[in-house]
Amino acid sequence: MITNETKGKTWHGTVKLADNFFKRFRGLMLVSNVNYALIFVLPAETKANASIHMFFMLSDIDVIWLDSARRVVDFKTARRWRIYAPKKAAKYIIEGPVGLIKTLEVEEGDLIDWTPTEEKGRTVPVKSLIPGKIDLNGSKNGIAMVESVKEVKAKEI
Structure with a gap:
């Protein structure tokens, strides 16, 4: 669940975290049906770290860049085979299906919060x-x- 606390709008989809190098590297590349949001937790708050590429993406996505205070610094619908960088430094990036920005009524300066969806682990007999x-x-x-x-x-x- 992702919430625009400034506007009181909520998106009730699945939310996953990309909080390590491998998850950030994989991102949403080669995902045929983007039906969840992926929140990138970046190691540092900079414009360079927050730039994204849309190579090997199978569909367009909505992207929201947030600073360390979770305030929106930039947002847009990203098209395939392009490169994007935010207007200002960002610590978090939210990538999700097209329509996410509209549902949350995102504007620069809005405060965004999220609750990751719990992933069920596989049980292995030991x-x-x-x-x-x-x-x-x-x-x-x-x-x-x-x-x-x-x-x-x-x-x-």
């Missing part, structure tokens, strides 16, 4: 033996208590 816990892996006839790591190591040898 065998673990923790002292004082129940061992469900090694017992053939039921449950066995593991008293210490030494006891487990002794059983393995």
Whole structure:
């Protein structure tokens, strides 16, 4: 969810963070249907860091640049195969589907806030033996208590 706190307007779509190098590098390149917003958290507030390219983009997007206080410094609908830089230094960039700017009624100086959508992690079964816990892996006839790591190591040898 992204909110224009100045205007009281809210966009209720999915919001993801690009808060490390790899996520920022990938961005929205080669995404065929941009149906979520991606918030770039930049390492420094500068114009150079906040410039974007639209190479390898499969669709146009709305882009909003924010300073460290989350105030809008620039915004536009970015077209494919072009390069863009904000008017002023930015710390955050919001990239989303075309229509995001209109929905939020964005203007320079507006205060923008967001709540990232929780991503569900994948569960992976892991065998673990923790002292004082129940061992469900090694017992053939039921449950066995593991008293210490030494006891487990002794059983393995």
